[in-house]
Amino acid sequence: MIVLSIYSCLGFRYHNFAFDMLEGRYAVVTGAGRGIGRQISLSLAGAGSRVALLDVDEGALSGTANRVQGCGVPVLIYKVDVSVYQQVKEVFEEIHRAWGRIDILVNNAGILRDNLIPRLGQEDWDRVLDVNLKGVFNCIKAVSRYMLRERYGRIINISSVSGIKGNPGQASYSASKAGVIALTKTAAKEFASRGITVNAIAPGFIMTEMLSGMDEKVRERITASIPLGRLGEPKDVANLVLFLSSEDAGYITGETIVIDGGVSL
Numbered sequence: 001m002i003v004l005s006i007y008s009c010l011g012f013r014y015h016n017f018a019f020d021m022l023e024g025r026y027a028v029v030t031g032a033g034r035g036i037g038r039q040i041s042l043s044l045a046g047a048g049s050r051v052a053l054l055d056v057d058e059g060a061l062s063g064t065a066n067r068v069q070g071c072g073v074p075v076l077i078y079k080v081d082v083s084v085y086q087q088v089k090e091v092f093e094e095i096h097r098a099w100g101r102i103d104i105l106v107n108n109a110g111i112l113r114d115n116l117i118p119r120l121g122q123e124d125w126d127r128v129l130d131v132n133l134k135g136v137f138n139c140i141k142a143v144s145r146y147m148l149r150e151r152y153g154r155i156i157n158i159s160s161v162s163g164i165k166g167n168p169g170q171a172s173y174s175a176s177k178a179g180v181i182a183l184t185k186t187a188a189k190e191f192a193s194r195g196i197t198v199n200a201i202a203p204g205f206i207m208t209e210m211l212s213g214m215d216e217k218v219r220e221r222i223t224a225s226i227p228l229g230r231l232g233e234p235k236d237v238a239n240l241v242l243f244l245s246s247e248d249a250g251y252i253t254g255e256t257i258v259i260d261g262g263v264s265l
């Protein structure tokens, strides 16, 4: 029940005054198997966009695909590791062959391998940077040839407040997410003259499986520190993705927008 209400696209259609605002658009979402990526996929579909779902986790992907199809929108699914450029390139070629265009890219796939710096292993550092930063670069590079040709595009990268403020125990994660912000600004400058906007979203604490291991006491302490008095939900992020994906957001580029219930104020 809870899962259905959190991930509902129909609910979105009822509540959103512009439910067809992405009609005729074609979107790719990475890390679409669960959490924020799943909700972003459902919200895009709920707003009328076709969606291609990318993730390393095949089982999770089909869970999202079933729900997206429930929105009456055709869906493409691809098992792909965003850190491997060859895989990414081939998948974007396939999507483009199927659709003839790609309008929206949401770089959402991300991982955590937290540890304090003295204990943080080289492998964990490398993997986090490979997925969270190189993965974003790989997807932007792969999609750029199609968007540049169309002279239109919306690229939205999911960063984190950790990438702005840093966070003890998150050296690799924070560095990767800070890199995503710099990459966002650079891509925004490179592509602006071709009608492509590139923006980042920096969420605070959003309730997903990524945080499921969190101790109950820690969760209570965090919640108490949030001015708006609650942890975020995937929909809080997906709603902004929808706006940034729309034509109405066409004069916003290179920005990083924080969604953290007021913690950073």
Ligand code: NAD
Pocket (backbone or CB within 6 Å): 030, 031, 032, 033, 034, 035, 036, 037, 054, 055, 056, 057, 060, 080, 081, 082, 083, 108, 109, 110, 111, 131, 135, 158, 159, 160, 161, 202, 203, 204, 205, 206, 207, 208, 209, 210, 211
């Ligand atoms: P999650 O762990 O619930 O989901 C991440 C998804 O990415 C999973 O389906 C996973 O299989 C997929 N993935 C992992 N590695 C991949 C790879 N190499 N290639 C393709 N897919 C891969 O995470 P979430 O909480 O939904 O977070 C989504 C994004 O939001 C991440 O980038 C995360 O860093 C960011 N974020 C989350 C929070 C939060 O509090 N949950 C806060 C700030 C930022």
